[in-house]
Amino acid sequence: MRAIRYISILALMTVMLSSCAVRNTDTATATAAGGGSTTTTALIASSQDNINSMLAQASAFSTTVLATLDVPVAGCDTANCVTACEYFETAYSLVSSYNIYNSSYQSLGLDTSALKIMIDRVESATFTNGTAIADIINDPSTLSDVQAACSVLVSTMAVLLQSQMTATQAQVAAMQTTLTDAITNGLQGVAGPQGVAGPTGARGFDGAQGPAGPLGATGPQGATGATGATGATGIQGIAGATGAQGPAGAVGAQGPAGVAGAQGIAGAAGAAGTNGLSSLIDMTSEAAGGNCANDGVKIMSGVDINGNGVLDPGEIDNIKYVCNGL
Secondary structure, eight states: OOOOOOOOHHHHHHHHHHTOEEEEEOHHHHHHTTHHHHHHHHHHHHHHHHHHHHHHHHHHOOHHHHTTSOOOOTTOOSHHHHHHHHHHHHHHHHHHHHHHHHHHHHHTTOOOHHHHHHHHHHHHOBOTTSOBHHHHHTOHHHHHHHHHHHHHHHHHHHHHHHHHHHHHHHHHHHHHHHHHHHHHHSOOOOOOOOOOOOOOOOOOOOOOOOOOOOOOOOOOOOOOOOOOOOOOOOOOOOOOOOOOOOOOOOOOOOOOOOOOOOOOOOOOOOOOOOOOOOEEEEEEEEOSSSSOBTBEEEEEEEEOTTOSSSOOGGGEEEEEEEEOOO
């Protein structure tokens, strides 16, 4: 049986951000080697895989099963409540993930309409008393009560299993003592036939997360690694805007007076200069892989060359990653 853990989205994001590391990428080199297009394609493919996975989980979620379960509340100790906690964990995880990542998937041009339909079905799933998943998730007080009840229920079941294990060990010890006495004081009887193997016991609940161990001593400074090969030269960047007028030079020595020339015709006023280009920033989720070991966020920036207000792939000048910690 799967362990049940409930962590609020806000707390989870706080832990992730506090342990993340920023990784810089040489965008010019990546662009020269065709890396920019490959990274975007990989991100879209990874995001589509996530959508397909969530869609499969949501489709497999059974409303008819939930309709036979008790709502997990304080004091609930039946087998139905244990199973209800597992189903609620699945539904809560699906809805939370959809709410966090859907806008990023849509910004990549991916179709999430089918997933939205299945998430709505998950939220509308009801327990025995008619309470819907959405009623629990959207009510902070009810959500807190259900999460606390499930946590207590898991702890209670863990204590019960430990008690049963202790009793079994005592029975085994008594049997060993009886067998030793029989061998010592009497003849050994003919071995009986092999008994039928009993059914495999249910998987126990995972224990609570232990406290973090003390910080180890800092290790010695490692040797400096060899200098890496020089990367390929990047493409020529966009020409910068003309700089401001420099300060006037020092006045030179007075030259001899020249012959006064005729008054020239005043020139026409010059045309107004073009507006400067805007800088844009775009953030998308980054799946686990070469850039981030445990998922993260990809931050792209560049100049809006075509002025359409969107950071197009060809306009990306810099990429950074904010990766999740272990």
